[in-house]
Amino acid sequence: MFWLSVGGNKKLGHNLGTWPKGEKRPFKFDSPGAVPLLCNVHPEMAGYVVVSPTPYFAVTDKSGQYKIENVPDGTYSVVAWHEGAKNQSKSVNVSGSATADFTLTK
Numbered sequence: 001m002f003w004l005s006v007g008g009n010k011k012l013g014h015n016l017g018t019w020p021k022g023e024k025r026p027f028k029f030d031s032p033g034a035v036p037l038l039c040n041v042h043p044e045m046a047g048y049v050v051v052s053p054t055p056y057f058a059v060t061d062k063s064g065q066y067k068i069e070n071v072p073d074g075t076y077s078v079v080a081w082h083e084g085a086k087n088q089s090k091s092v093n094v095s096g097s098a099t100a101d102f103t104l105t106k
């Protein structure tokens, strides 16, 4: 398994190689961003890791809803990522609770 970039930075590309079924290979990502994973053997295989720069993140459910819990009050930039879409960010002022809606387009 390998990736050509992290968050678009091609200097962070890396090749973990191939290994037998059942074996695990750990890797720690130190830089935030989306990591498109590719397989050394099967060109049709692909996956993504999204490295968050903060502990405040969420994955949407099937209907596209998300909830980020226990965010301290303050002003934040919320970034939405989706395969094949452009990142979209919104400024959100959290005071108890807040909502940020996104419509992602290619």
Ligand SMILES: [Cu+2]
Residues within 6 Å of the ligand: 039, 040, 041, 042, 045
């Ligand atoms: Cu494969």
